[in-house]
Amino acid sequence: MESDKKILSIPLRVSMCFILVGFIFKMLHWQLASTILTLAFVSILVLYALRFWNKPKKTFLAYNKLILISFWAINGLIQMYHLPFALYxxxxxxxxxxxxxxxxxxxYFSKENKSKKLNTSLIIWNLIMVLGSIAIMSGGFFMLLEWDYALALLTLGVFLITIYVFKDVFAQEIREENS
Incomplete structure (x- = not known):
């Protein structure tokens, strides 16, 4: 399994690089931009499906990632060719x-949490991080539009992210003291 995952990681990364190159071609209005992007999106779709297929244990999170990557690639193709049903x-x-x-x-980005199983407190802290990020983005956008309660929303987002960061810092100090 581990060797299969490593074998498929390199072509996936190369495909991601081709997406970036395709975007640059598209912005510069060069030829072959659509071809490069199409090949990159299709290759990501196929390679990630193969990667998922090779997993011995498929969890809900693995299925969710498959849906996420698949619909991201499909949406990229739909947007590029201006096809209907992009909203869905x-x-x-x-x-x-x-x-x-x-x-x-x-x-996902923390090395120490890779081996830990999903628990309720982790879900709650991730939810706080997501809600804080959404509140900051929405509050900033609403500030630009000069809407009511934009400052309150922005403040709430900063407060939630601050709580998350403090929890992360103090939890790490406690882990270091216990080691």
Whole structure:
């Protein structure tokens, strides 16, 4: 399993690089931009499906990641070719992204939490981080539009993120003292 995952990681990263190159081609209005992007999105879709297929243990989170990556690639193709029904793929994409952020979210980027199982406190802290991030983004956007309660929303977001950071810092100090 581990070797299969490593074998498929390199082509996935190369495909991501091709997406960036395709975006640059598209912004510069160069030829072959659509071809490069199409090949990159399709290759990511196929490679991630193969990666998922090779997993011996498929959890809800693994299925959610498959949906997230698949609908991201499909949405990229739909947007590029201006096909209908983009809204439906975007709704599924956002729902799976929010689910991923709540269930795994910040623990995905932390080395120490890779081996830990999902528990209620981790879900709550990830939810606080997600809600704080959304509140900051929404509050900033509402400030630009000069809407009511923008400052309150922005303040709430900063407060939630601050609580999350303090919890993370103090929890790390306690772990270091216990070691």
């Amino acid at each position: 793929t975007q709704i599924i994409l956002v729902i799976s992204l929010i689910l991923w952020a709540i269930l795994e979210g910040t623990a």
